[in-house]
Structure formats: C-alpha cells, structure tokens
Amino acid sequence: MAANPMSQFDVYRIGPEIKVGAFDISFTNASLFMILSTVSILLIFNLGSKKNSILPNKIQLLSELSYTFVSKMISDTAGSKAKPYFAFIFSLFMFVLFCNMFGMIPYTFTVTSHIIVTFVLAAFIFIGVTVIGFIKHGFGYLKLFVPSGVPAVLLPLIVVIEIISYLSRPISLSVRLFANMMAGHTMMKVFGGFVISLGIVGGWLPLSFSVALTGLEILVAFLQAYVFAILTCIYLNDALNLHH
Amino acid sequence: MVKKIYFQSIFFSFFFIKEAFAAESGGMPQLNPEFWVSQIFWLILTFGIMYLVLSKLILPKISNNLESRKSQILENIEAAEKQRKDSDAKLKEYDEIISKSKLEANSIFNQARAKALKDIGAKREVLDKQIDNEIAEAEKEIVSLRKNAPDKINKIAIETSSELLQKLIGADVNNSSISAIVDDLSKRNGDKYYGN
Numbered sequence: 001m002a003a004n005p006m007s008q009f010d011v012y013r014i015g016p017e018i019k020v021g022a023f024d025i026s027f028t029n030a031s032l033f034m035i036l037s038t039v040s041i042l043l044i045f046n047l048g049s050k051k052n053s054i055l056p057n058k059i060q061l062l063s064e065l066s067y068t069f070v071s072k073m074i075s076d077t078a079g080s081k082a083k084p085y086f087a088f089i090f091s092l093f094m095f096v097l098f099c100n101m102f103g104m105i106p107y108t109f110t111v112t113s114h115i116i117v118t119f120v121l122a123a124f125i126f127i128g129v130t131v132i133g134f135i136k137h138g139f140g141y142l143k144l145f146v147p148s149g150v151p152a153v154l155l156p157l158i159v160v161i162e163i164i165s166y167l168s169r170p171i172s173l174s175v176r177l178f179a180n181m182m183a184g185h186t187m188m189k190v191f192g193g194f195v196i197s198l199g200i201v202g203g204w205l206p207l208s209f210s211v212a213l214t215g216l217e218i219l220v221a222f223l224q225a226y227v228f229a230i231l232t233c234i235y236l237n238d239a240l241n242l243h244h
Numbered sequence: 245m246v247k248k249i250y251f252q253s254i255f256f257s258f259f260f261i262k263e264a265f266a267a268e269s270g271g272m273p274q275l276n277p278e279f280w281v282s283q284i285f286w287l288i289l290t291f292g293i294m295y296l297v298l299s300k301l302i303l304p305k306i307s308n309n310l311e312s313r314k315s316q317i318l319e320n321i322e323a324a325e326k327q328r329k330d331s332d333a334k335l336k337e338y339d340e341i342i343s344k345s346k347l348e349a350n351s352i353f354n355q356a357r358a359k360a361l362k363d364i365g366a367k368r369e370v371l372d373k374q375i376d377n378e379i380a381e382a383e384k385e386i387v388s389l390r391k392n393a394p395d396k397i398n399k400i401a402i403e404t405s406s407e408l409l410q411k412l413i414g415a416d417v418n419n420s421s422i423s424a425i426v427d428d429l430s431k432r433n434g435d436k437y438y439g440n
Contacts, residue, residue: 006272011279023281030279031286038294045298049305054313067306087299094298095291116280117287182274 005189009113009182029109030117037098037111045094066094073230078237085236092121093229100181100221104214112224113181115174122174125232133239144238173231180224184217394430401426 013026048063056064070090074082082089096112103110111117133141145162146155191213194206402423410416 009273011273011276011283013279023285024279025282025285026279028279028282028286030283031290034286034290038290041294042297042302045302045306049302049309052309052312054316060309063306064310067303067310087303088295090303091291091295091298095294111287113274114283115274116283120284120287121291178274182272 005186005193008109008185008189011109011114030111030114033099033102033109033111037095037102041091041094041098066090070229073226074233077230077233079241081240082233082236089229089232089236092125092232093225096121096177096228097222097225100225101218103181103185104218104221110181110185112177113185115178118174118178119170121228122170125173125235126170129232129235129239132236133242136240137242141239141242144242169235173228177224177228180220184213184220188213188217398423398426398430401430 011028011030013028014032015027017024018026044059045063045066048059048061051057051060053060067090070093071086074086074089078085099111102108103113130141133144137143145159145166147158147162150158188210191206191210195203195210198206402419405426406419406422409422
C-alpha cells in the first residue's frame with residue numbers, strides 16, 4: 001500500500017459519514033487540510049495585521065509583503081479597475097499556496113492535487129469573469145472573440161479558435177495546477193520508493209534525486225500558486241479592459 | 245570496481261521495482277467520484293469563510309496599516325526636511341557671526357599693533373635723545389679730562405723727579421727748575437706721549 005505512489009492521493013473519511021440528502025459531505029483528510037490551510041492563513045494574517053508599528057516585526061512584514069506582492073501583481077496585469085477583486089485574488093493565491101506548501105510536508109495530503117478542487121476554483125473564476133465581462137460590456141463582450149486587424153477571410157476560423165480557447169480556460173487552469181501537483185508528488189514518492197527498494201547500496205542516487213526534487217517541488221508549489229493567481233488576473237483583465 | 249558494481253546494482257534493481265509497483269496499481273484516486281461532493285462542499289465552506297474574514301476584517305486592516313505607515317513616513321520626511329532647512333539657516337547665521345567676529349578681531353589686532361608701534365617709536369625717540377645727551381656729556385668730560393691730563397702728569401713728573409733727585413743726590417732741588425725742565429720736555433715731546 002505504501003509503495004503505491006498514488007496512494008498518497010487517497011481521500012478517506014475522518015469520523016462518521018455525513019449525508020445531506022443524496023450527497024456525502026463527510027469530513028475527510030482533504031477537508032482537514034483545507035481547514036488547516038485556511039486557519040493558518042487567517043492566523044498568520046491576523047497576527048500580521050494586529051499591531052501597526054512603524055518598524056514591523058517579522059509576521060507583520062510577512063503579511064504586508066504578501067499584500068503588496070499580490071496588489072502589485074493585480075495592478076500590473078489587470079490595472080486599477082481590478083481593485084474590488086483584490087480580496088478574492090489574494091485569498092485564492094494564499095489558499096493555493098498554502099495547500100501546495102502543506103502538501104510538501106511528508107505524510108500530508110495535497111488538496112490541490114485533486115482535479116475536482118482545482119476545477120471548482122477554475123470554474124468559479126471562469127463563470128465569475130464571464131459574468132463580470134457581460135455586466136461591464138453587455139454583448140460587446142463578445143468582441144473578445146473577434147480580434148482586430150485580422151483579414152476577413154481568416155475571421156471565421158479565428159473566431160472559432162478564440163471561442164475554443166476561451167472555453168478551455170477553466171480546464172487548462174485547473175489541469176495545470178492539478179497535474180503539476182500530482183506529477184511532482186508522484187515523482188517524489190517513486191524516488192522515495194527507489195531509495196527503499198535499492199537499499200543501502202543503490203539508494204543514494206535516488207535519495208539525492210529526492211532531495212533535489214523536494215527543492216524543485218517547493219519552487220513549483222509557489223510557482224503554480226503564482227501562475228494560478230496571475231492567470232486569474234489576466235482573465236479578469238480581459239473582462240475589465242476589453243481592448244479588441 | 246566498486247563503482248561498477250554500484251551502478252550495475254542500480255541498473256538491475258529497476259527491473260524488480262517495476263514488478264513491485266505493478267502489483268498494486270489502482271488508477272488515480274482523483275478520478276474516483278466518491279468524495280467529490282464532499283470536497284466541493286468543504287472547499288466552498290473553507291474558502292468562503294476565509295474569503296469573508298480576509299476581505300472584511302484582515303485585508304482592510306493591513307491596507308490601513310500600510311497607508312498610515314506611508315503617511316507617517318511622509319510626515320516624518322517632511323519634518324526632517326524642515327529641520328534640515330532650519331539647521332542650514334542656523335549654520336549660515338553662525339558662519340556669518342564667525343566671519344564677522346574674525347574681521348572684528350583682525351581690526352582690533354591691527355589697532356593694537358599700530359598703537360604699540362607708535363608707543364615704541366615715541367619711547368625710542370625719548371631714549372635716543374637721552375642717549376645722545378649722555379654721549380655728548382661724556383664726550384665733554386673726556387675732552388676736559390684730556391685737557392687736564394698733561395698738567396697733572398707734569399706735576400707728578402716734577403714731584404717724582406724731585407724725590408728721585410733727593411734720594412740720588414741727597415740734596416734738595418728747586419722745584420721750579422725741575423718744572424721748567426719738565427715743561428720744556430713735555431712741550432717738546434708732548435705730542436709723542438699724548439698724541440692721538
């Protein structure tokens with residue numbers, strides 16, 4: 001069981017089975033790590049915003065740096081119109097980042113390694129962005145699919161391609177995060193398994209790979225959270241500042 | 245040799261690993277829909293609560309903190325700028341005072357110098373006069389002494405020669421005859437003895 005590199009993604013019930021109608025909403029290990037991530041985010045940022053000293057302490061500096069980092073990311077990619085959505089993108093970035101980082105601790109569960117979780121997030125973003133786009137521009141938002149400066153002959157093809165690429169946004173967004181997380185963790189598990197099976201003689205090579213992979217995965221964990229947030233910003237930018 | 249065995253053992257062990265994993269592969273747990281609803285439910289719950297708390301309570305506080313710090317820093321910079329200007333002005337004032345007092349000190353020094361030079365000049369004149377007087381007096385004395393000296397010498401010569409003659413001859417000799425001789429000699433050789 002432990003040797004299976006996919007067993008780390010198993011979701012299992014913690015405590016009793018909870019059913020609402022036909023739906024099973026039992027508390028699972030995934031729920032546990034979602035709660036852990038959100039609670040640690042709230043704890044850190046609550047501590048970081050409690051005192052306002054001119055010379056910030058470490059936790060205050062951390063929270064303020066994160067704040068300015070995300071706010072700069074949003075204003076760089078989506079402009080000043082995206083300010084009302086700052087809180088959502090900040091929560092999104094922090095949630096994905098913390099879930100990814102919690103997954104890097106051995107024997108933990110990576111919430112974002114499940115397609116359903118990332119897909120719900122991506123679908124919510126997709127629907128939200130589309131709704132915002134139609135509210136802001138009405139049916140003019142459909143001009144998004146008609147790029148300017150394209151020869152009339154190519155236009156039908158381009159419009160089809162644009163629509164497909166727009167509709168595949170939630171899939172690409174969710175699969176990117178999910179696949180990165182799953183692949184990285186599987187690879188680490190596989191190399192960890194090599195260390196055990198090769199023993200004291202041959203285990204050193206996969207062990208060194210494992211060490212290097214851990215560093216890489218921490219980088220990927222941060223990078224994927226960043227990519228997720230920045231792509232959300234870019235989609236939001238399309239909806240807010242229609243420039244076609 | 246050891247290296248070769250090491251790498252060979254790694255190479256061969258890959259064959260066994262594949263079998264070890266193949267025994268219990270069961271697909272991706274991600275695609276098992278058993279807990280999908282539960283995951284969606286808990287995701288919406290936790291993320292929603294986190295979003296609400298962050299957006300309503302924590303993020304406004306952080307932005308407030310950042311703003312207040314920014315304004316406070318700007319205020320402090322302004323105050324520092326003002327103080328710098330003040331101190332610059334004071335420094336200028338101080339420099340002016342210093343240069344003024346330097347000039348004053350210079351003029352006082354020059355005045356004192358001129359006064360002292362004047363004093364010295366006056367005193368020197370007085371002293372020069374005094375010295376001149378004394379020199380003149382001394383010269384006069386010397387002149388008078390020089391005038392009197394031949395007479396005295398003559399007298400001494402007369403007396404000594406009379407005494408000498410008395411002792412040599414044993415008889416008194418008239419002083420007047422001696423003095424005539426001395427006078428005669430001194431007149432003849434006076435220049436030789438007292439000549440300058």
